[in-house]
Amino acid sequence: xxxxxxxxxxxxxxxxxxxxxLLLDAYWVDVLNSVGLYALLALSLNLILGDAGxxxxxxxxxxxxxxxxxxxxxxxxxxxxxxxxxxxxxxAALFAALVARPVIHLRGDYLLIVTVGMGEIVRIALxxxxxxxxxxxxxxxxxxxxxxxxYRVRRPQEFFYLIWAFVALTVMLFNRLEQSRxxxxxxxxxxxxxxxxxxxxxxVRYKLMAFALGAGWAGMAGSLxxxxxxxxxxxxxxxxxxxxxxxxxILGGSGSIPGVIAGAALVVGLxxxxxKFASARMLVFxxxxxxxxxxxxxxxxxxxxxxxxxADLDREAVP
Amino acid sequence: xxxxxQQLTNGLAVGxxxxxxxxxxxxxxxxxxxxxxxxxxxxxxxxxxxxxxxVSLLLQDRLGSxxxxxVLAAMVMGLVGLIGVILERSAYRPLRTSPRLSAVVxxxxxxxxxxxxxxxxxxxxxxxxxxxVLPQAAVSLxxxxxPLMRIVVVLVSLIMMAALYLFVQKTKTGTAxxxxxxxxxxxxxxxxxxxRVIRLVFLIGPALGGAAGLLVGLYYGQVNFTxxxxxxxxxxxxxxxxxxxxxxxxxxxxxxxxxxxxxGAAYLSIAWKDAIAFVVLILILIIRxxxxxxxxxxxxx
Numbered sequence: 346x347x348x349x350x351x352x353x354x355x356x357x358x359x360x361x362x363x364x365x366x367l368l369l370d371a372y373w374v375d376v377l378n379s380v381g382l383y384a385l386l387a388l389s390l391n392l393i394l395g396d397a398g399x400x401x402x403x404x405x406x407x408x409x410x411x412x413x414x415x416x417x418x419x420x421x422x423x424x425x426x427x428x429x430x431x432x433x434x435x436x437a438a439l440f441a442a443l444v445a446r447p448v449i450h451l452r453g454d455y456l457l458i459v460t461v462g463m464g465e466i467v468r469i470a471l472x473x474x475x476x477x478x479x480x481x482x483x484x485x486x487x488x489x490x491x492x493x494x495x496y497r498v499r500r501p502q503e504f505f506y507l508i509w510a511f512v513a514l515t516v517m518l519f520n521r522l523e524q525s526r527x528x529x530x531x532x533x534x535x536x537x538x539x540x541x542x543x544x545x546x547x548x549v550r551y552k553l554m555a556f557a558l559g560a561g562w563a564g565m566a567g568s569l570x571x572x573x574x575x576x577x578x579x580x581x582x583x584x585x586x587x588x589x590x591x592x593x594x595i596l597g598g599s600g601s602i603p604g605v606i607a608g609a610a611l612v613v614g615l616x617x618x619x620x621k622f623a624s625a626r627m628l629v630f631x632x633x634x635x636x637x638x639x640x641x642x643x644x645x646x647x648x649x650x651x652x653x654x655x656a657d658l659d660r661e662a663v664p
Numbered sequence: 665x666x667x668x669x670q671q672l673t674n675g676l677a678v679g680x681x682x683x684x685x686x687x688x689x690x691x692x693x694x695x696x697x698x699x700x701x702x703x704x705x706x707x708x709x710x711x712x713x714x715x716x717x718x719v720s721l722l723l724q725d726r727l728g729s730x731x732x733x734x735v736l737a738a739m740v741m742g743l744v745g746l747i748g749v750i751l752e753r754s755a756y757r758p759l760r761t762s763p764r765l766s767a768v769v770x771x772x773x774x775x776x777x778x779x780x781x782x783x784x785x786x787x788x789x790x791x792x793x794x795x796x797v798l799p800q801a802a803v804s805l806x807x808x809x810x811p812l813m814r815i816v817v818v819l820v821s822l823i824m825m826a827a828l829y830l831f832v833q834k835t836k837t838g839t840a841x842x843x844x845x846x847x848x849x850x851x852x853x854x855x856x857x858x859x860r861v862i863r864l865v866f867l868i869g870p871a872l873g874g875a876a877g878l879l880v881g882l883y884y885g886q887v888n889f890t891x892x893x894x895x896x897x898x899x900x901x902x903x904x905x906x907x908x909x910x911x912x913x914x915x916x917x918x919x920x921x922x923x924x925x926x927x928g929a930a931y932l933s934i935a936w937k938d939a940i941a942f943v944v945l946i947l948i949l950i951i952r953x954x955x956x957x958x959x960x961x962x963x964x965x
Contacts, residue, residue, distance in 0.1 A: 462942035634773025
């Protein structure tokens, strides 16, 4: 029942979004583009933080690795940015697997601190123009716009469909993933690591896979971001970016895909409505975080776990 | 060689500041097993409150520079300690029995809130401390010219650390703090008011952090509302380096990290200065998660 309602909610949301660019001006379409990008990033973080329960507060690092990979491939080798997308994802995933391997056994807030440190190291490396490829503090500019079937995506309205199509694809895939053996293993890990290990789940392997997959997805989102902005710099991948993503997942409801998307809309979109108070934005965020954890720690739209009911038993019994 | 000793003494001064902040992290972690992410921002509050009181009260003119700064330090420590107690009451006490993630997120929220409140009050620009609050002399020591302020910073932080160590080791209240850190339930059964201990920890830790903020203001002459984050991260690294929950560990870790960072910046690369602390953090967590002096194995690592 709940599942069917969710399905129709998705259909409704898709219909409203598809019509949105026709009704809104370019500015608001651009806001929705940002919401879409953050939704993508937050969904990828949700895999790590929400499903596997690993406190990753350096997600901006993977996002950055993807964005820079896409940008470098595009500006240095002339690879079309959409072709660079999977490569960027792969590089980000490999990078994540490599750096996460020695620290994956750390739990809770220790992992959080280490990922914060990693995020900072990546940012400092980008500022210091590592390998002479990242362009230092100025970043990389002149990234070519993507083209799709010979059609050049340029206006915000066109990007809107590109980004939200990617979001829709992500929701579909991650939904399937959540219900797969892999997704269930991650949930098990989050709830009780010892018990999970006892039932034959290779915890290190699954944690690393969650990390790599989430990072890879963030890397692809990063490439998309690079294509949209045509210019990227280390500033865009600061610690606060990681905090905002963390916040989206926690506020929306960690582990819940619709919750995370709603979280992105709230955290990124809502402040646009109150532009006058833009400087107080983060103050309100901080306050909301404290109050939420006391009043509603599971997030606004938490994951509703399927419950076993007696009716299910009867249905099974009838041939 | 001259450069080496200059960097060494500079590292010790910066390390003393890290150690003072690290004490706050380590005491809170010892009793509550919580990383108080807002601690770095309390340090910034110390720097800003110090500046405001310095400019508005002009204590150094009325009482002379030494007494004036001492009174100022006492006021800053008291105020920041008070903010710490309020923070504990409002953001952490309601979550004491909640899962770890909730407390961590609340702490982060508190950090963001405090930092931005400061920005809204003072503005985002750097704030400059008045000059010549303390005499700007340089002391000749073993043929080296060392700024007086540097020696003051090292001495003040060492005195405070020693005082805290004696307090925790020798007094009855200190024993209660140690007992609560080892086992809260048992401490409660022994008639220790654990809530009072936690309040006390949130008074002392932020007070020391606030003093560190004032020292930074006097030493570098300028403060910024975001500086608490980077100082906080480094001080936390220092606490881990020494062994989190361990008070002498925080002192050793702080001084060591300050020296490593100063020498690394001088001899390896100045551009990577801020990354050094994070590399140390990651290495120590991989190789020896209990830290240099930590004997207790942190159960969650």
